[in-house]
Amino acid sequence: MAEQVIFDKKPGAWRTFCVSTWLGWQIESNWTDLFVFLIYSIVWPLSRAAILVVMYLVIRGADFSNPEFVNMYLGNALFGLIGNVVNSVAGGIIEEREHYRTLKYLYVAPIHIPTYLVGRGVAAMAGGLLSLVTTVAFAAVFLHMPINFGQINWLLLIPAMLFGFIALVSIGLFLAGWALTIKNNPWVLGQSFSSLFFFVSGAVFPLSVVFGNWEWPGYIFPVGFWLVLTRRAIVPGVGHSFQMYTQLSDLQLLGLLALYSVVFLGIATLTFRMFDRKAREEGMIDMVSNY
């Protein structure tokens, strides 16, 4: 006789999170074999970084250990992680709805949808970290940048990554909810916000290049705090020379990042609930726009 399995209670948030992280990783990686996946994970970020390297080379020559360029390069590499996490959470819900057409099954399953999306975000973060480590290692070995893995300020990097992840997932959740209620081209939301972040975060160039003396655009979203903090943690001396938030100490920046991440998490939770209700009422959970 077949064993009878009785589910007497809902899966908890932890189980949902673990399963969605595993599923997210499968979606990210199992479209091919390990060898091709590794090539993909290396070639894509390195090519993006190489565009910046060649641009610098034609203008300034091969002085890749210049602090200005180190900050540019690291910011560019770290920025890839922002796009990864925000797009995977915001785009993930649309991918489930439109591409795999499984969102309706997720909604009838006894799981907490935002927790599921956070799990997808963690999987994307893992993929992004692989690319980040490759890009940074390439810079240290081949471009002779002053990146010493023994000198990384882990006490700053770990909390910065944690709060940064909370902030990015929160932004992704807000966009995911919003995307659920949009009829045409919902996936452009994630891309649009990633593009916006490029200009207000100082990923490659300081805010002054875009906004002159105005600093307030850098205080709208926490992505700039996160990028500056991680730079300061990875290359302590060089990171502090980046011309953004120079008046703020590491601790003050970390405090701001923590505050913003909590506020953004609150906003994302509330707005996701609001958008979710609207999407249910308007029958958009299983909508397929077929673009």
Place this chain on the structure above:
Amino acid sequence: METKVIKQDGWRLFARTVIGRAYPRVVGTLRDLNWLFFDVFFPLVNMIGYVLTYQALKAPQEYVGFVVLGGAMSAFWFNVLWSMSTQLYWEKETGNLSLYIVSPTSMMAILLGMALGGMLSTALRAVVILGIGTWLFHVQYAVTSFWVLFAVFMLMIIALYGMGMMTASLFLLFNREGWHIANLFEPPVMLFSGFYFPVKTFGFWPGVAASIIPLTMGMDAMRQLAFPSGEATGLLPVRTEIIVLVGLCVFYLLAARWFLAYMEKLAIRQGKISDRLS
């Protein structure tokens, strides 16, 4: 009342298929204005990002012009990559591909229609990007010959879309990996084709190797013809680059025809024509 149906065949069917497939590319996209907006917006934002990077590096103003030109041409590259090369893969995902295969027309005509429609609709976007970029960053041009510049542009576009037609058939064999493979090609091509800097920077032989992508020679020749530095930034003389582009046009169009016939048979044999999401 009976309706007389005129069955088309031969060149008439071919021509009608080309027009029929080009039509939604031009008219269809104009009907969805927010799609049109984002097709201009993303390459434009990308271009502005690179211009500001050069400005942060205090690069000469001419490099800003290179980025504006590269930004406009990137619209064609994105169109070829995402709406030509991957198109048959998308059609498979949405269930249209099997309808194309069983229809009594030529797949080459369908691809040609997609290419012509894509060229026209993307040209509109590229002009907008070029116009906004030029106006926003005060780009100065020094065009030596408009006719040669136009000829180079057309040769580059024909060769590029020929390449798109060829790779479209390769994507027939892909399933879920299709999106990732296309994504994988995006930044390396932007790097080696020299979208934002003269391809000469890589050296002679790497530059020649990168010329397998029509954008490399096309943009190199266009930079020489449109900017004050002229030949100083060029990999090869413009005349040679035009000959290479003509060769690429012939090669890619013939290769597209051969690949399509081969891949279609292979995909049918492997049962991949109607196989989505595997």
